[in-house]
Structure formats: structure tokens, C-alpha cells
Amino acid sequence: ESNISRYHEEFLELELLGTGEFGSVYKCTHRLDGCNYAVKKSIKPVAGSVNEQNALKEVYAHAVLGKHQHVVRYYSAWAEDNHMIIQNEYCNGGSLADTIQKMREEDRYFSEAELRQLLLHVAEGLRYIHSMQLVHMDIKPGNIFISREKSQMRVNYDSADDGFDEEETEEEITYKIGDLGHVTSINDPQVEEGDCRYLPTEILREDFTHLTKADIFALGLTIYEAGGGGPLPKNGPEWHDIRDGNLKELTKYSRDLNELLKLMVHPNPEMRPSAVNIIQHRVLSPNGNK
Numbered sequence: 001e002s003n004i005s006r007y008h009e010e011f012l013e014l015e016l017l018g019t020g021e022f023g024s025v026y027k028c029t030h031r032l033d034g035c036n037y038a039v040k041k042s043i044k045p046v047a048g049s050v051n052e053q054n055a056l057k058e059v060y061a062h063a064v065l066g067k068h069q070h071v072v073r074y075y076s077a078w079a080e081d082n083h084m085i086i087q088n089e090y091c092n093g094g095s096l097a098d099t100i101q102k103m104r105e106e107d108r109y110f111s112e113a114e115l116r117q118l119l120l121h122v123a124e125g126l127r128y129i130h131s132m133q134l135v136h137m138d139i140k141p142g143n144i145f146i147s148r149e150k151s152q153m154r155v156n157y158d159s160a161d162d163g164f165d166e167e168e169t170e171e172e173i174t175y176k177i178g179d180l181g182h183v184t185s186i187n188d189p190q191v192e193e194g195d196c197r198y199l200p201t202e203i204l205r206e207d208f209t210h211l212t213k214a215d216i217f218a219l220g221l222t223i224y225e226a227g228g229g230g231p232l233p234k235n236g237p238e239w240h241d242i243r244d245g246n247l248k249e250l251t252k253y254s255r256d257l258n259e260l261l262k263l264m265v266h267p268n269p270e271m272r273p274s275a276v277n278i279i280q281h282r283v284l285s286p287n288g289n290k
């Protein structure tokens with residue numbers, strides 16, 4: 001086999017972003033185009049194993065879910081020296097899990113407007129994934145990545161028109177759904193369970209008749225956690241309490257938002273709103289209940 005490494009040929013490794021059972025992810029600069037990418041290196045799965053199926057599902061999903069501003073973009077994937085390598089869009093703002101952790105430490109919380117923006121972005125990403133007849137199956141703060149873009153704003157206050165424009169930097173935040181390793185088809189589901197903290201009971205009971213609503217359930221708990229309702233239980237009475245539809249009221253936020261979250265984690269998947277319903281919900285409309 002060739003002993004040059006495409007990875008080292010094409011990329012300059014900058015820093016380790018994270019490790020896990022999924023492998024290791026590095027922030028890399030592409031030597032030719034000068035852009036940064038997130039590159040995941042994982043041990044090449046044994047041919048015919050579940051891991052190989054998951055690895056292939058991830059690449060197939062990325063290939064089908066081409067370009068959407070709320071889904072992490074895929075560029076390339078290849079195998080070398082017994083490793084599987086996937087090159088994705090690098091999101092420079094960390095994961096939502098990092099943000100929640102930091103806020104908990106600093107006793108800070110998302111404002112209602114920031115929570116609505118988060119919910120809207122991820123619901124947009126889910127609407128796209130579900131429209132392609134796919135489901136994500138591992139929606140959680142650790143799989144939602146953040147891109148922050150500073151945009152230079154030129155504003156000119158004509159009153160103080162001393163001929164100079166004022167410069168204001170605006171920060172645009174975009175949330176993107178990442179880690180497509182559990183993505184499966186709505187129609188012939190080979191469900192690989194996601195993180196149990198965000199898993200609805202019907203999936204544990206292997207009822208795969210409303211898979212899109214499992215993503216909605218996980219999104220509901222993700223927003224609930226971002227609103228300070230976490231940390232979420234992995235099992236036990238508290239886990240079941242949430243699955244019975246008992247979410248504690250997030251008193252910092254409006255009744256409407258609390259009602260929407262309760263509906264998203266409803267025990268009956270058919271009662272949960274679709275991604276389209278969420279996007280059209282009055283709570284998210286621009287002048288929704290100020």
C-alpha cells in the first residue's frame with residue numbers, strides 16, 4: 001500500500017478538538033486552500049461490523065445532506081493506514097455542550113430570544129434532514145456545533161455626520177447539526193440508539209413508526225438543558241418522570257416556550273410538533289409574544 005499519507009500531504013494539524021469512542025477530531029488547515037477543517041480520524045472498522053455500517057451511514061448521510069446552513073458540511077472521506085478519515089466544515093464556536101457547561105459555571109443563561117434562535121436553527125436543520133427522508137437519532141448539545149462570524153457593519157449617523165462612518169462589529173451565531181453517525185432512513189430504519197439522556201421511550205420499545213418525533217423529543221430536551229433544566233438523568237425515576245411528560249417549569253422563560261417544550265417531549269410521539277410546526281410556531285415568529 002502507498003506509504004504517503006493523504007492526511008499529512010493535504011493538511012497541517014493545528015490542534016486536537018476532541019476524542020471519544022468516535023475517534024479523534026483535529027482542527028486542520030488545508031495546505032492548498034488555506035481553510036480550516038474539522039478532520040475526524042477513527043480506526044477503520046472491521047469489514048461487515050456494526051461500526052462499519054455506522055461509518056458508511058455517516059458518509060452516505062453527509063453525501064445526501066449536501067449543503068444546508070444548519071447541517072455541518074462534509075467535504076471528503078477516505079481510508080488510509082487502517083484509519084477512516086472524514087473532513088468536515090470547522091465550526092469555530094465550540095459545541096452547544098461547551099456553551100452550556102461554561103454558562104453553568106458562570107451562572108449565566110440564554111435569554112428567551114437566544115433560546116428561540118437556537119430552537120429555530122436546529123429545527124431548520126431537522127426539517128431539511130427529515131425532508132430527505134432521513135432522521136438524525138443523536139440530537140444533543142454535544143452534536144450541535146456553533147459558528148460565530150463577525151460582520152463589519154457600516155452605520156452612518158447623519159446627525160453626527162462628520163463625514164466618517166461608524167464601524168460596528170456584529171456577531172452572527174449559526175447553530176449546525178453535526179455527527180451524522182446515527183443517521184438512518186425513515187423508511188427502512190436500522191436504528192442505532194443515541195445518547196440515553198435524550199432518548200424517548202418508544203425507541204427503547206423499538207417502536208420506529210414515528211422516528212422524526214424521536215429527533216423532536218431530543219431537541220426538546222436539548223433546549224430544556226440550554227435553558228438551565230439540566231443536567232439530564234441517564235436512568236432512574238427522574239428519567240421516567242421526564243418521559244411521563246413532567247418537565248419542571250423554566251421560570252425564566254415565557255409560558256408559551258415552556259408549553260412548546262412540554263409538547264416536544266410529549267409521551268405520545270404523535271402529539272409532538274414536527275420540525276415544520278416548530279418553525280411556524282408563534283413563539284418563534286419574529287414578533288412572537290414579546
Ligand SMILES: Cn1cc(CCO)c2c3c(c(-c4ccccc4Cl)cc21)C(=O)NC3=O
Nearest residue numbers: 017018025038040088089090091093094179
Ligand atoms: C469534538 N469536536 C469539536 C469540534 C469543533 C467545534 O467548534 C468539532 C467539529 C466536528 C466534529 C465531528 C463530529 C462527528 C463526526 C465528525 C466530526 Cl469532524 C467534532 C468536533 C465537525 O464535524 N465540525 C466541527 O467543527
